[in-house]
Amino acid sequence: MRLNDVKFQVLIVGAGPSGLTLACDLARRGVAARVVERGAGLFPGSRGKGLQPRSQEVFADLGVGEAIQRAGGVYPPMMGWEDGRRLGTFEMIERVEPTPGAPYHEVRMVPQHRTAEILHARLRELGGEVEFGTALTALTQDADGVTAELTHADGTATTARVGYLVAADGGRSTVRKALGIPMAGETVDPNPMLVADAVIDGLDRDHWHVWQRAEGGGFALCPLAGTDHFQVLAQYEDADAVPDTSPEGVRQLVAARTHLAASQVRAVEWASAFRARAAMAERFQDGRVFLVGDAAHVHSPAGGQGLNTSIQDAYNLGWKLGQVLRLGARPALLDSYEQERLPIAAGVLGISTRIHRAAMVGKDTGSQRTAEVHQLGLNYRGGPLAAERRTRLVEPALQAGDRAPDAPCARPDGTPYRLFDAFRGPHFTLLALGEDLEPPLLEQEFVRICRIGGPSADLLDTGGHIRDGYGERGLFLVRPDGYVGFAADGPDAARELREWLAALG
Template identity: 50%
Template sequence: MPAHPSPQAESRDAVDVLIVGAGPTGLALAVDLVRRGVCTLVVEAADRPFSGSRGLSLQPRTQEVLDDIGVMDALREAGRPLPPMQTWRNGRRDGEWRLVERDPQAPVTRYPVQWLVPQWRTQQILQDRLLALGGAVEYGTRLTALHQTDQLVQAELTQTDGSRRTLNMPYLVGADGGRSTVREALGIKMKTEGGALHAAVVADVRVDGLDHDHWHTWPDGPGGELLLCPLPGTDQFQLTTPVGDEEGDPCPQRVRELIATRTHLPATAVTDVQWTSSYKPRTALAERFRDKRVFIAGDAAHVHPPGGGQGLNIGVHDAYNLGWKLGQVLHDHAPDTLLDSYDAERRPAAHDVLDISAQLYRLGRKPEGSRVRARHRGRLTLLPVHYRDSPLSTEAREQLTHTVLQAGDRAPDLTFTPADAAAHDTPRQLFELLAGPHFTLLAVDSAPPPVPPAVRTLQVTGGTLAQALGTGLFLIRPDGHIGLATQNPAHLERYYTKVGLAAG
């Protein structure tokens, strides 16, 4: 059952990349690939789009990424900043506080705060963008088996009615969630980290008698804390509360009972229960993210407890890292080694926040945890994620000071005045120039050499950008990370070969 007819849907049996799973990871990757002209098909086992609020918070770096792939305006409209927390005790308001304070040390960004959007809405916006670009999602289609050779991947797809077909394609990406069929088929093991974490239920509910300007919390409920977070763009709240390990998805009556026993509200205050789920959180990382022509991304590759608001975010970042690399290999003859850098870059990045997610999950959303949260708030924005140790990062400048950004770092969104600007021109933001699927060569206090047609050039003299980067030539990758930093133009040619930009 295709979501909507589209040009790519009609020619869906000739695909370059098959994405398994229409969650946020699969949809973000599909948008990035389709905008690069890569023939992409998303298959989704469920018969219809996901309807729960689950992954609510979009971190600052994720908002930058979503901006670049063209969906942030719609997400701004659909969401709101994280509201203040409201503690309740004995039926009375007992203090208002902030779950996450702004980090004064955080890099400059146009999206400095976490942004709340129900996950179903984020997915809807990503899917709308995908369809507008001519992409397709085929619902009711499950990947049931896969085989690969050195030349291609063969996927067996089974429709809800039991019919089967086989599809061959150069690359397949498993964005099929924590119980990934793709990961299983490849025999990739998950390394579980940390100790046991308590089970919880999540539900989208309508509740009378609460304002929608706070994230309400009852920390002392019998059985554990209960939270109700207002869901932007709706009249609902997302309920989360711990339960016993053996509890499955709760029925509406059980949700009412939990609210009546753990808050001051009566069961009758719950006027509707829209969606319910239960989860037993774990912290796990796949031992590798690539197996020849098949990749895994998002929850299929790493599972985070919902303590630091990271799972959906990291999945979108995986997609943004992999999309341009697949595009360069499929369209620009970049060598296959470019694809190896996906695992080299994304596995350490996912690992870096797993332990924080577990720590914050154990801590719960209580004011007493504010010192621990403050310690991690910078990393949780995902703005500092870097690929300095990647084989794809070449820092060739000598005598670097520690204060300047280096190859592998996220390029900063600072203002600059182009070297050829007229006197009355106003300064511009770097991300205005980086936006889009291209590479950019920044020549800072240096003369720009000639570049291949696919690279845009920007010459900058002095100013905050020059202070942040230092002098040199900086090749910025399509995902906004500095690939090469050098003072020697001859280094560029070698780098172009690695990423498919070399002539011929």
């Protein structure tokens, strides 16, 4: 069966945040994607509750930004406790102010299940669905596509034929194991941890309550924004401990580690035990199969990096699949997914591990979450899709491969506007700065041109913020995922841009 004969072009295995992000991105591009999920429904817990500024930018582009902001809240200050006494507040998160280039300036607390629910609702708005109770049990691939064997909740088995398959099925990925891709890593902390969502009386919701010297191990209760729940997080000093994740076990744990009574834990909605690991797949692509999210890399929860890196894996892969499947780009474009994302994942894993280990030994300066975790500084400089054609650049000048910053500006009639408004959608955006730098005529309809200033301006740099972010002049081609793919300012800029787009396919 050839690819043109199949109903679905992509099969996404797993309906967590990375799988749903990819599904939404493909749906808005008109790519027919099938999403299957082994579970009977969406993941129910809060686990990855911190959405970094870069992920908030992604969600705004996908049309769920406002829903995410409404669903969450800011992280509260920490309140230390000992022997039933408040020790005072302190900050775990460095607070920063918004800037013209980075309007999302702080981590947003949104329980993971709410993030998944919002993405699922968006997918359905776009005409997609998730097939729950459907597990992938085997796969084979050839030069034309991938054949997957699926087992359904009623015990029946079917076969799906697609052009590409994406594994978004978590750290124990069935797809990764079926491909025989090694997952190398280390145990960040040999001691177990417990995380749970519970309804608890007797504590204010204005603080993240911590018992750093609790008998048996550190303990924390974080009020989950947008809910009446607290996230319970318990560390264990005994490496051989076996956390009791039953509702009664969680109640007794709260009573043992804090001044609260077990009866004040009115409900336990979800609980899980784990050991913090840092691991990464040897490769993120195998022929027509791609790994995203936890299937590709597993993080310590410290620093809130795992979920956010997973979301951006999907965002990176989505536009590339769209270019190939809808716009006829060369399939070789898909090779850039691993080339770009594997080094990023490796670097972010290092951040998560460093923060976790610093917290273990009480080095507050190392465990505090600074702007480093916001993921706004991650870049693809020097990568296969970063063409920097300018000379004499001096740091911190924006370069090809960098995230394209936002900037308040205006339409020619004076209506307030932002560069992020121009970027929003599944297209490329060509910014032309400098009255003497005329953008070229392009054959590619997927590129939208924005002239900044001049007699034929599409946008006016009323406050100078575009100039601050991009410089005085140049052609900047912003990819659909918000990174600068091409930058030039010389006499051959137009020709060089056309050549770069032609090579893209």
